[in-house]
Amino acid sequence: MRSACDTTWAPPERADAVLPGALTAAEAAPAGSIGDDAPESDITPTRKSPDNGTESESRDGRCEVTSLFMAVVGQRVLISGMGGELGSRVASLLENEPWVESLEGIDGDPPRRRLRRAVYHRIAPGDHDRTVDVVTKFDPHVLVHIAVWEPHSRANPGRARLLTDDAATSILGAAAECRSLESIVVRSGIEIYGRARGSVSRPDESARINPTCGFGKMLAGIEYTASTIGTRIGVAVGALRLAPVIGPHVPSPLGRYLRMQAVPFSALADPPFAVVQEIDVAAAFVAAARVRLAEPVNVVAPGAITAFQAIRRGRRLPVPMLGPDWVIARGLSYLAGAPIPDHVLELMHRGRLANGSRALEVLGIAPTNSTSEVIDKLYSWPSVVHTPAREAVA
Amino acid sequence: MDRLADVITLPARRAANTLAGGARNTYGNMSEWTRGEVDDWGRDPHFVGRVWALSHLRWNVAVNGHRRLPKSGGALVVVSARRFAMAPVFAALSIGGAVGRPVRFVGRPDVAPIGPVMQRLGGLLARADEIAGALRGGELVVMGADPTTHPRHVGHVDHRLVGAAVAAGTKVFPAATASVPFLRGARVEIGPEVRPDRRRRGPLIELELADGLESAIQQLLDELGGPVTGTPLDWLPLSGIGGT
Numbered sequence: 001m002r003s004a005c006d007t008t009w010a011p012p013e014r015a016d017a018v019l020p021g022a023l024t025a026a027e028a029a030p031a032g033s034i035g036d037d038a039p040e041s042d043i044t045p046t047r048k049s050p051d052n053g054t055e056s057e058s059r060d061g062r063c064e065v066t067s068l069f070m071a072v073v074g075q076r077v078l079i080s081g082m083g084g085e086l087g088s089r090v091a092s093l094l095e096n097e098p099w100v101e102s103l104e105g106i107d108g109d110p111p112r113r114r115l116r117r118a119v120y121h122r123i124a125p126g127d128h129d130r131t132v133d134v135v136t137k138f139d140p141h142v143l144v145h146i147a148v149w150e151p152h153s154r155a156n157p158g159r160a161r162l163l164t165d166d167a168a169t170s171i172l173g174a175a176a177e178c179r180s181l182e183s184i185v186v187r188s189g190i191e192i193y194g195r196a197r198g199s200v201s202r203p204d205e206s207a208r209i210n211p212t213c214g215f216g217k218m219l220a221g222i223e224y225t226a227s228t229i230g231t232r233i234g235v236a237v238g239a240l241r242l243a244p245v246i247g248p249h250v251p252s253p254l255g256r257y258l259r260m261q262a263v264p265f266s267a268l269a270d271p272p273f274a275v276v277q278e279i280d281v282a283a284a285f286v287a288a289a290r291v292r293l294a295e296p297v298n299v300v301a302p303g304a305i306t307a308f309q310a311i312r313r314g315r316r317l318p319v320p321m322l323g324p325d326w327v328i329a330r331g332l333s334y335l336a337g338a339p340i341p342d343h344v345l346e347l348m349h350r351g352r353l354a355n356g357s358r359a360l361e362v363l364g365i366a367p368t369n370s371t372s373e374v375i376d377k378l379y380s381w382p383s384v385v386h387t388p389a390r391e392a393v394a
Numbered sequence: 395m396d397r398l399a400d401v402i403t404l405p406a407r408r409a410a411n412t413l414a415g416g417a418r419n420t421y422g423n424m425s426e427w428t429r430g431e432v433d434d435w436g437r438d439p440h441f442v443g444r445v446w447a448l449s450h451l452r453w454n455v456a457v458n459g460h461r462r463l464p465k466s467g468g469a470l471v472v473v474s475a476r477r478f479a480m481a482p483v484f485a486a487l488s489i490g491g492a493v494g495r496p497v498r499f500v501g502r503p504d505v506a507p508i509g510p511v512m513q514r515l516g517g518l519l520a521r522a523d524e525i526a527g528a529l530r531g532g533e534l535v536v537m538g539a540d541p542t543t544h545p546r547h548v549g550h551v552d553h554r555l556v557g558a559a560v561a562a563g564t565k566v567f568p569a570a571t572a573s574v575p576f577l578r579g580a581r582v583e584i585g586p587e588v589r590p591d592r593r594r595r596g597p598l599i600e601l602e603l604a605d606g607l608e609s610a611i612q613q614l615l616d617e618l619g620g621p622v623t624g625t626p627l628d629w630l631p632l633s634g635i636g637g638t
Contacts, residue, residue, distance in 0.1 A: 198504050200524050201513070202435055207523065269506040271513070272436035304432045351510075353436065355527055372431050 074101040076180065077289060078140035080171040081147030081187075082120055083107030085249045089282040090144060091118045097286060104138050106131065106171065107147065108163075112249065125166035128173075135174035142289045143175045145186040148222065151215050151341040153251040161218055168222050176229045183292040185285060186226045188239040190298060191216035191343050195350035204355035205241070205296045213343040223296070238293025240284055243300040243354060244347070246374050247278030248381040254347065255378050256338040258310055264329040264348075265307035267320035271351025272304035277374045280367035287363040297363060300356030303370040307348055313372070314379035435528065437496055437516040445515060446487050452578065455488040459584030462567060463493055468529035470559040471584060472607045473569040474548045474615055475538035481571045482538040485582050486516060489536060489569075498528055500537035500555065525558035536569075539611065545572060546618075548611040553597075553604035560600055568607050570614035585614050 077094055081087040082105025094100050095117045103118040105111070111120055123130050125147065147167035149160035175181055193203040194212035211217045223239050230237030246255045254275070257263065276299055284299045311318045321329055330340050346352075360366040369377070432438045463469055471489065475481035482499040490497035502517025503509045509517075518524050518535065528535050540549030548570075559566045565587045573580035588606045590599050 198519065198521075200521060200527070201519060202524070202527055204527055266506070269510045271510050272432045274434075302434065304434055304436055306432060306436075309431055349506075351436065353434070355434075355531070357531065 073099050075099050075141045076102050076104075076138060077142045077144065078135060078138055078175070079103070079105040079118075079144045079146060080167060081105075081107050081145070082118070083109035083111050083122075084146065085112055085247060085251075086187075086245065086278055086281060086285075087146045088112045088115065089278060090146065090285045091115055093282055093286045094118075094144075094289065097290065099290065102138075104134075104140070106134065125163045125170065128170040131170040132174040132177065135171065136177050139178045139180045140175065141180050142183045142185070142292070143171070143181065144285055144289055145171060145184065145222070145226070146285070147171060148187045148219070150251075150253065151218075151343065152253040152339045156339075157214055157341060161214070164218050164222070168225050172225055172229050176233050181233070181235050183236045183238070183289065183294075184226050184230060185238045185240065185288045185293055186222055187285075188219045188223050188241045188296065189215065190241050190243050190300065190352060190354040191346075192219045192223065192241060193354065195346055195352065201351075202353040202355050203298075205298060205358055213341075213346045215341065215343040236292050236294035238288050239296040240281070240288055240293075241296055241298045241354065242281055243274045243276040243298075243356075244344075244352070245278050245281055246275050246378055248377075250278050253339065253341050254344050257333060257340055257344060258307075258314065258316070258375070258378060259383075260316065260333065260336055260338050262317040262319050263307070263311045263314075264319040264321045264326070264333070265311060266349050267322055269349055269351075270306045270308045271349070272306050273347050273352040274300045274304045274354065274356075274371045275374050276301045276367050276371075277369045277377070280369060283365055284359065284363055284367075287365050291363060293362065295362070297359050298354045298356045299359055299367065300354045301367040301369055301371045301374055302356070303372055304353055305371050305375055306351075310375045313375055432514065433496065434531070435498065435516070435518070435533070436510075436513040437498070438514040439496065441514045442487070442490070442496075442516060446491055449484065449487060453484060453488075453573070453580050454578045455484065455491075455580045455582060457488050457492040457582045457584070459569070459586075460489055460492040462584055462586060463489070463534065464565065465493075466532065468532045468562060468564040469534055469567060470525070470529060470556070470564060471534065471536045471567045471569050472551055472556065472611065473536060473538050473571050473582070474611050475541040475571070476545050476573075477541040477543050479541070479571075479573060481541075481573075482536050483512075483515065483517075484573075484580065485538075485569065485571055486536040488580075488582050489534070489584070490516075493534070495534055497534045497536055500525060500535060520552075520555065522554050522558040522561070525555055526561045529559055529562035529564045539608070546615050548608055548615060551604040551607045551611075553600040556604045556607065557597070557600035560603065566603060566607065568610035568614060570611055570618055572615075572618050581618065583614050583618060585610050 077100050079087055079091050082091050084107065087105065087107060088111035091103060091105055091111065092113055092115060094103055095115060104121065105118055106121050106123050108122065108124050110122065121134050123134065149155050149163045151157035151160045155163060175184065191213055192209050192211050193207050194210040194216055196210055196212050199210065200207050209220055211220050226237045244252065244254045246252050280301065281299055308318055333340050473481050473485045482501055486497040486499035496516060498516040498518050500518050501520050502512035504519060518528055525535055537555055539551045542549045556566065567587055568585040570583045588603065588610050590602045590606060594602065
């Protein structure tokens with residue numbers, strides 16, 4: 001029985017009529033074949049053949065992506081982090097997927113948009129017992145784990161690490177107890193590759209994982225936990241390694257920083273970086289759940305931009321920094337309401353690029369908004385407008 | 395009455411207007427210069443264009459054999475390099491100008507501020523995985539052999555970097571560069587594709603391909619005959635100018 005504090009937005013009949021034939025031919029058309037380079041990452045392709053059993057894996061590890069696009073109808077999908085902007089957007093898209101029979105989500109905060117079919121459970125990240133109870137009762141086929149707190153997005157770095165660890169431990173652990181589980185898709189980031197001196201400028205999925213910031217280490221921990229569980233229970237584990245996510249309602253420390261009126265940037269380096277918009281990320285999560293992603297994939301908007309170029313595009317005042325003055329800049333930025341976490345500081349000094357070409361091969365989709373377009377949109381989204389009350393009501 | 399009024403513009407005001415116009419133009423130009431964007435690898439085409447135009451003041455580079463390069467898709471061009479001549483950089487710029495495609499070069503440092511500036515020019519780190527990534531992405535990449543002091547001798551070609559082209563399955567071309575330190579003329583001669591003599595399953599193919607490239611570049615350098623200044627300096631066996 002569902003607990004009394006569970007908030008439910010679902011209609012009484014949860015099993016909507018599911019259309020036969022998962023996808024159209026047009027959706028399957030862009031599929032190619034997965035490359036033959038096995039990625040060296042924590043997530044190993046431990047693909048468990050799903051019930052549909054349509055994969056044809058040959059001896060050298062190649063498999064036809066076209067078969068991956070055929071999802072079986074009547075699937076139960078669980079989303080962790082459904083309350084956030086990204087989670088609720090993914091839930092909204094999954095509601096329209098014909099292969100999804102029922103959809104449930106867990107988060108500490110309610111979803112930010114109206115959901116028609118999804119069932120939401122309000123559970124704090126550390127509440128392991130209730131998490132296990134809800135997850136095992138739902139017995140999902142696919143788990144989409146989005147419950148990741150980016151430092152200084154909605155919580156300070158220490159709190160963000162704690163919440164992320166709690167959520168990963170309880171949700172992934174609970175999912176491991178579900179007998180129907182076939183696939184786990186986790187949210188990761190390109191921070192996982194690190195920006196150590198001499199490291200690859202634009203790593204692809206086969207690059208060595210060597211995180212050099214706190215957020216990167218958090219993400220590496222999630223991938224490791226998921227891959228360990230996947231190996232133990234024999235389910236496919238995929239990871240979407242996202243570029244910094246920016247969107248109109250996404251609490252992004254980078255977006256907040258770039259939108260300040262005066263923006264410090266590294267005058268000596270001003271390296272390039274890439275971002276991705278949240279609508280493209282949500283579409284990537286849906287595609288990953290549909291194809292039962294079993295490997296890490298970078299999700300990066302095409303193109304790149306430097307901080308100075310971004311500042312100029314946004315008509316902000318560029319403030320050149322040479323090195324030690326960054327300490328003062330961080331303090332002032334914190335006071336201005338845009339604290340700079342270490343992974344954003346690393347981005348400003350060392351840049352952050354990644355090769356996202358594999359997403360099209362594996363997921364069948366690629367981000368449509370380029371990095372420059374996302375940055376332009378960042379500056380065109382309206383700010384919070386504080387409107388005073390017209391008359392005193394109390 | 396055929397006119398309404400006579401307006402007298404004071405010289406000071408005219409000067410102020412001129413200055414304001416100049417400032418506006420400068421700001422507009424600066425905005426245009428700084429609003430550019432970089433590509434997936436951090437190369438800034440506008441910046442490259444300006445550097446290329448500026449380099450014409452110093453160099454007049456003739457490129458031959460660029461029609462051998464593929465019109466699309468990746469390819470690795472290995473050039474001879476003389477010490478301190480930055481041959482891969484000017485070869486990449488000149489080949490890029492000749493083929494009308496972005497051309498990357500290998501060998502940027504990863505230290506600010508030189509590294510980021512060279513990244514804007516299309517520089518890649520001297521890492522096999524970085525080169526392989528660019529080649530798989532369909533990029534033209536120029537890398538240099540080890541630099542030598544003699545302009546008609548080719549240095550060692552790093553087989554690990556050449557192995558990136560083998561891994562990516564792209565074509566490899568030799569190229570010879572020639573320039574004179576105190577003259578404007580320079581030349582880049584691209585030779586035909588080098589293929590390994592025999593099929594190998596292991597890493598020997600990289601070694602043999604690197605050896606083949608060294609031979610091909612040396613042959614191109616011999617055919618170039620070395621730079622000629624037209625002065626008695628050509629008779630000196632020193633500094634590699636003239637003689638052998």
